[in-house]
Amino acid sequence: MRLCDLGGNWRCNLLSQSTLWTRSIDSIQPLELSVFLRQQLGTPNYQLAVSEVVDAVDAVWDAVLDGRLEEAPKLVYFKVPAPRLTMEELIYWLDDVSQTRRRAILFMLETGMSVKDVTTLKHGEISKRVRLTGMAAKIVRSMPRHLKLDYVFWEESPETGAALPLVGLEESVNDVSQGIGLEALRRLYRDILVIDRDDDAFEFERLITA
DSSP states (O other), X not given: OBGGGSOSSOOOTTGGGSGGGGSBGGGOOHHHHHXXXXXXXXXXXXXXXXXXXXXXXXXXXXXXXXXXXXXXXXXXXXXXXXXXXBHHHHHHHHXXXXXXXXXXXXXXXXXXXXXXHHHTOBGGGHHHHOXXXXXXXXXXXXXXXXXXXXXXXXXEOTTTOOEEEOTXXXXXXXXXXXXXXXXXXXXXXXXXXXXXXXXHHHHHHHHHHO
């Protein structure tokens, strides 16, 4: 029996486009489901992919219980892993925002500060309001200091060229994180998956300076 033979009303939009769809259920390994989810991490389809995998496992269990499958295949023991973010995915997420907003978001991830705290942070208050990590200190040093506006993070108005605080930063966070929000992004950042430590460190520096 194949996944496509199970029938029922479970969701399968993404699975039906994968090679798993027409594979024998007995041949599908739990690791392959992890790879399928991994391919969707960082995209708007990730939660849909999780739902489809959970529904698929439930549908296979139903087939075992009603006798359509004689034995329970390995995939029924699959558990959805906690998502892990790679540096490549973080770069992809942050690629669409301005350099200043990218730095501010990374600063929040490094320090644990809120959107309000970061957008109102002034140079003279840094030592009192936040404990800087090495990377957070680099982010502060990378920001040009304005003569009249003492905010650490600021940007120029596209209409007038005037220096302004970062208005709408929370919306920027939601946009780059595919809607999961700051706290969920912060959890992913704390548990970021290191693939090549030297390469990831280089890419992180590039995020700040590019």
